[in-house]
Amino acid sequence: MDGKDAPHKRLKAWQLSIELVKDVYKLTQSFPKEEMYGLTSQMRRAAISIPSNIAEGAIGRTKKHFASYLLNSIGSIAELDTQIEIAQTLEFITNDEEVELIEKLNRVKALTLGLKNSLQKK
Numbered sequence: 001m002d003g004k005d006a007p008h009k010r011l012k013a014w015q016l017s018i019e020l021v022k023d024v025y026k027l028t029q030s031f032p033k034e035e036m037y038g039l040t041s042q043m044r045r046a047a048i049s050i051p052s053n054i055a056e057g058a059i060g061r062t063k064k065h066f067a068s069y070l071l072n073s074i075g076s077i078a079e080l081d082t083q084i085e086i087a088q089t090l091e092f093i094t095n096d097e098e099v100e101l102i103e104k105l106n107r108v109k110a111l112t113l114g115l116k117n118s119l120q121k122k
Helices: 012-028 039-058 063-089 095-121
Strands: none
Touching (some): 012 063, 039 063, 063 095
16 A cells, blocks of 8 residues: 555545644643653654544444544544643643644544544444
C-alpha cells in the first residue's frame, strides 16, 4: 500500500487530527521543562493516539473493527479535552489558546463520531 493511497489519508477526521497533533506539539513546547514527562507527554500521546487509531481502524478488516478503533480515538479526544483544561487551569496556555484547541478538537470529535455512526448504519 502506497502511503498516499492509504484509506485513512482520505478521511477528513484523520486529516484534521494530524493538524491537531501539530498544534499540540507547538503549544506544549512552551510548557515548563519539569512537565516534559508529565502533562506535555500525556497531551502529546493523547493527540497522537487520535489519528493513529483512525488509521489502524481504516485498514479494513470489518466495519465493527473500524468502529472499535474509532471509539478508542474518541476516548483519546476526551483525554485530550481534559488535559487542555488542566493546562489552562495551570496557566500553561491562555484562554484563547484553549478555545482554539478545543474548537479544533470538537471538529475532530464530530467527524469521528459521524464516521462511526455511518459505519453502524451500513
